[in-house]
Amino acid sequence: MSSTTSQTFDVIVIGAGPVGENVADRAVAGGLSAVIVESELVGGECSYWACEPSKALLRPGLLHRELGAVPGLAKAASAPLDVDAVLAHRDRMSGNWDDAGQVEWLRQAGIELVRGVGRLAGPRAVTVATPDGQTVHLTARHAVAVCTGTRASLPPLPGLEELRPWTSREATSAPRVPRRLAVLGAGVVAVETATAWRTLGSRVTLIAREAMLLPRAEPFAAESVADRMRETGIDLRFGTTISAAVRNAAGEVEIELSDGTRLVADELLLATGRAPRTEDLGLESVGLTPGGWLRTDDLFTVTGVEGEWLYAVGDVNGRALLTHQGKYQARVAGTVIVDRARGRRLDLRKWSRHVGTADLEAVPQVVFSDPEIASVGLTTAEAERAGRVVDVVDYEIGRVAGALQYRPDYRGRARILIDPRRGTVVGATFVGPNVAELLYSATVAITGEVPLDRLWHAVPAFPTISEVWLRLLETYRDASLELPRS
Structure with a gap:
């Protein structure tokens, strides 16, 4: 039997990844009450399907490669990599996909948690559909922060559902090493994933429409990575893309490229970009169009909404799609929310505590490639x-x-x-x-x-x-x- 409850907080945060956690933490540290709404695991994409598991997969294999170049360690390098131990390490670093520890952190920080799908329902209002069929109406006295991040953006290949391709989630959580892996993409996810699974024994083919890897990087750096990938046996196919792909009766993926060549893989990873998670967020209730990036000013207040109550923080605003940069934004936005609630004057100069200047001038990034x-x-x-x-x-x-x-x-x-x-x-x-x-x-x-x-x-x-x-x-x-x- 369904029921409805109502609660009021100073700040409502939709999305309990690192960004949402930091917004809520800043709000509580400033003396405000805060609630986080999360439909999946507390800790978000980075903890379970991105930063943590991908680096856990990469580090052992890359270190194993380096051993042979260090004097006195050649014998250690000749020993095979313990793949099962690497996958177990990945599982531990991902909390075994259990968010109990993160939930406990919220409790200790004084942040309330409501599990379910949250949607805007008008100014300062959020409705949550919980997993047990209940409805929770939340009202914010001061701010609602959207921290829903992004999802994989898939190309328009026919038969995607039957093809069952990997996205970044499957690529970082797979329970076993695919014998043959095809990767479509030239960006960070494509490069890191191809590198990781190659160190674990997979035969990898990387397919890129672009003429080079990592097109936003300095060419000399991208070329160094491409050279090393070739040295380790990764097959790089530049200037082409997938025109058709099907999974056959044996479970293999048969791939036809736009240049007419064909290949067969056990798994296909589509690493073709990210899209904002805004399509089912109730944006129309506050006059915004669903499905796109939430544009903000440098204080992370959403533009096009009356009043200064709606914030978009982290990847969902499209400014800098990096976990550490989203956490930086969260510290800035949390400070803005608290100071506005306290009636304090904001410092609008570059590099002040209220302005997200680093997003525009100094975004640090590491590609954990080889x-x-x-x-x-x-x-x-x-x-x-x-x-x-x-x-x-x-x-x-x-x-x-x-x-x-x-x-x-x-x-x-x-x-x-x-x-x-x-x-x-x-x-x-x-x-x-x-x-x-x-x-x-x-x-x-x-x-x-x-x-x-x-x-x-x-x-x-x-x-x-x-x-x-x-x-x-x-x-x-x-x-x-x-x-x-x-």
């Missing part, structure tokens, strides 16, 4: 499109003593982009083993707009890979380009 790519700020192509005059400085990371200590055959490259007028770093890209650990220093240099003459005093420890920063500055100096003074 080798890794770490980048923040502008790429060379982005600077050209924006009409920005920059000096480009490159250095081979393998020439740094710390890189040779890491592995004697280290191959990698660093690039920084310098604004010659202001004398600051505006972009950085690193490719090579373990370069993810260089990224935060680059992010600080860019967000802090640290003058080059001050960077000379940021001394890297010897022998570490971070000494590449000194080499980059020396290269810039030796090119007879004047170092501006602060």
